[in-house]
C-alpha cells in the first residue's frame with residue numbers, strides 16, 4: 001500500500017504542477033462569470049440557468065481532467081522510459097497500475113473539490129442557500145463516476161496501440177454513455193430483433209455513468225438522495241472500477257516493456 | 259550456486275507486431291555467472307544484446323527460454339529487485355520533480371524509513387555532485403546532470419548489485435572519472451557491479467572480469483588480465499578480433 | 508497534442524457561444540440572427556429545440572421527457588399548452604413504472620414525480636432558456652409566446668412581455684400566435700381596447716391568410732383569437748361586433764351550445780334598453 005501511495009503521490013504532484021487544471025478552472029470561472037453577468041429581464045434572482053451552465057462546465061472539465069491525466073500516464077512512462085527505473089524497483093505491475101489509478105483519481109477528486117466550492121459560491125451568492133449536504137452527495141457521486149472513467153481509460157491506455165487515440169475514444173465513450181446510457185433500453189424497444197438483443201445486452205453490461213449525474217436534483221433544489229442509494233451507487237462504481245482495473249492488470253501483467 | 263547473478267541458456271526474442279516479419283532473436287543461449295563483490299564488464303557492439311539481457315534481469319521482458327536468477331531468486335519475482343540498483347541506458351526522469359523529490363519517491367518504494375531516506379539523499383546527491391541542484395526540477399537539468407540523477411536513484415537503496423547500462427554515456431571526462439571512482443568505491447564496499455560499456459579503456463581499469471557479446475552470442479568471458487595474456491593483445495584489439503572486424507587496408 | 512483538448516474546446520466554445528449570445532441579446536437583438544447563422548449554421552435550430560426542451564424541463568422541475576421518451580407513444584411537452592391558460596390539463600399522475608432494475612435504481616438520482624413549478628421564484632427560471640431558444644431560432648414562435656405568458660401572467664412584468672413579443676413579431680410578422688398573445692396582453696393587462704382590437708383583428712387576417720386553405724387548419728388557435736376578440740368587444744360594449752365574432756366562433760367550436768349561451772347573453776344585453 002505504501003508503494004501504491006508513493007506512486008499516486010507522484011501523479012498528484014504532476015497534476016498540481018501542470019497547467020491543464022488551472023486552464024480549465026479559469027475557463028469555468030470566466031464562462032460562469034460571463035453567463036452570470038447577463039441581464040435577463042432585469043431579474044438578478046434567476047439562478048438555475050447559471051447553476052446549469054456552471055455544472056455543465058464542471059462535468060466537462062472533470063471528464064477532461066480525468067481522461068487526459070489518466071490517458072497520458074502509461075504512454076508517458078514508456079515514452080520517457082521512466083517506467084524502467086521504476087519497475088526495476090520492487091514494484092509489481094499490479095501496484096504500478098493501482099498507483100496510477102489512485103493518483104489520477106485523487107488528483108481528479110482534488111480538482112472536484114475546488115470546482116464544487118466554486119459552484120457553491122456561485123449558486124449561494126445568488127440564491128442565499130447553502131445545501132452543503134446535497135452538494136456533497138453530488139460531488140461524491142461525480143467522483144465515483146470519474147473513478148470508473150479513470151479505470152477504463154487506464155485499461156484503454158494499455159490496450160490501444162496508439163496512445164493519443166485512447167483519450168479520444170475514452171472521452172467519446174464516457175460522453176456517449178452519459179448522454180445515451182439511460183435510453184438504450186428504450187432505443188432497443190424500437191428496433192428489430194438481432195439489434196434489439198444486442199442493445200439490451202449493452203444496456204445491462206455497460207456501466208451507467210449517467211446514474212451518477214445528479215445535476216438536475218441540484219439545479220431544481222430537490223431533496224437529498226437516500227443515503228442507502230448513494231452507498232449502492234458507490235458500490236456499483238467500485239465494482240466497475242475494479243472490473244476495469246482487473247482487465248488492465250490482465251493485459252499489462254505479462255506485457256514486455258520495450 | 260552462490261553467484262549473485264546467474265544466467266542460464268538465456269534466449270530473448272522480440273516478436274514483431276506486423277505479420278510476416280520474422281521474430282528477432284536478440285540474445286541466444288547466453289550463460290553467465292557473476293560472483294559477489296565482482297565488477298563485471300558486459301561488452302559488445304551496438305545491437306549485440308546487452309540491453310536485452312538486462313531487460314530480462316529486471317523483469318521487463320520475459321525470456322523466450324532459459325532462466326536468470328539474482329541472489330538466487332528468479333527475476334520474474336519483484337522481490338528479486340529489492341537489493342538492485344539499476345541505471346537504464348537512456349531515461350528522462352519525471353521532469354516535474356526535483357532531484358530530491360525523485361529520490362524521495364524511489365526511497366518510498368523501497369520502504370526506507372524517513373530519517374534514513376533524508377540521510378541517503380544527502381549522501382548520494384553529494385556523491386554524484388548534484389547537491390547544488392537538488393531543489394530544481396529535472397526538466398532544467400543538462401543531459402549529464404540527468405545521467406547523474408539516474409546514478410543517484412540507482413544508489414538510493416544502498417544496493418548489493420548494481421546493473422548499469424552504459425553509465426558513462428553523456429558524461430564529461432570528469433564525470434566519467436567520477437563514475438569510475440564510484441564503481442571502485444562500491445567494489446570496496448563489497449558490492450557487485452554488472453555494467454555495459456563501449457569505453458574499453460575504462461572497462462580495462464575497473465573490471466575484474468568481462469564478457470564480450472556479439473549478435474546475441476557470448477564470444478568470450480574471463481578476467482581481463484587472463485584475456486590479455488591469452489590473446490597477447492589489449493582489450494580493444496581482442497574486442498575487434500572477436501566481433502570479426504578487420505581494419506581496412 | 509492530446510486530442511481530447513480540441514474536442515473539449517469545441518464543446519466549451521459551443522457553451523461559450525451560448526453565454527455570448529445571451530450578452531448579445533442584451534446589447535441589441537436586431538442583427539444577432541446573422542451572427543448566429545454564421546456561427547452555428549443550420550444546427551442552431553436543433554439547439555433551439557434543445558433550449559425549448561430545457562425550458563420545458565425546468566417547467567417540470569427537471570423531470571421532463573427526453574427525445575427517446577417523446578418517441579414512445581404518449582410523450583409530449585405541454586408547457587406551451589399551459590400558456591394558453593388551460594390549467595386543467597389532465598395528466599393523471601402515472602405511478603412510476605420501471606422497465607428494469609436499472610431504471611428503478613436510476614429514479615433515485617433524478618427528479619421524479621410530475622411536479623410543475625409554481626410561484627414567482629420557480630417560474631422565472633425558465634426564461635433564460637426561452638430567450639436562448641428565441642435567440643438561436645428566431646422563427647420558433649413558441650419561445651416568444653410562452654415566455655410572454657410567464658412574464659405577463661405569472662411574473663406580472665407586462666412591459667417585458669410586450670417587448671419580447673414585439674421582438675418576436677419583427678422576426679415573424681405573419682405569426683397569428685404572437686399577435687394573439689400581444690392582443691391578449693393589451694386586452695387583459697393594459698386594457699387598451701383599440702390596440703387590442705387592431706392586433707387581434709390582424710391576427711384573424713393572418714390566420715385566414717395562412718391557415719384557412721389548409722386541409723387541417725389550426726382551428727384551436729382561431730377559436731382562441733375569436734373568443735378573445737368577442738370578449739373584448741362584449742366588455743367594451745360593442746355588442747353587435749361581439750355577436751358577429753361569437754357567431755363565427757360557434758361555427759368552429761366543438762361545443763356550440765356553450766357559445767350559443769354566450770350569444771343569448773349578448774342578445775339579452777342588446778334587448779335591454781339603454
Ligand SMILES: Nc1ncnc2c1ncn2[C@@H]1O[C@H](COP(=O)(O)OP(=O)(O)OP(=O)(O)O)[C@@H](O)[C@H]1O
Pocket residue numbers: 258272282283284302303304305306307308309310311347
Ligand atoms: N523492442 C525491440 N523490438 C525489436 N527488436 C529489438 C527491440 N529492442 C532491441 N531489439 C533488437 O535486439 C537486438 C539487441 O538489441 P540491444 O538493445 O539489446 O542491443 P545493445 O547491445 O544494448 O546495443 P547498444 O550498444 O546499441 O545499446 C538488436 O538487433 C535490436 O535491433
Ligand SMILES: [Mg+2]
Pocket residue numbers: 308309310347423
Ligand atoms: Mg544497449
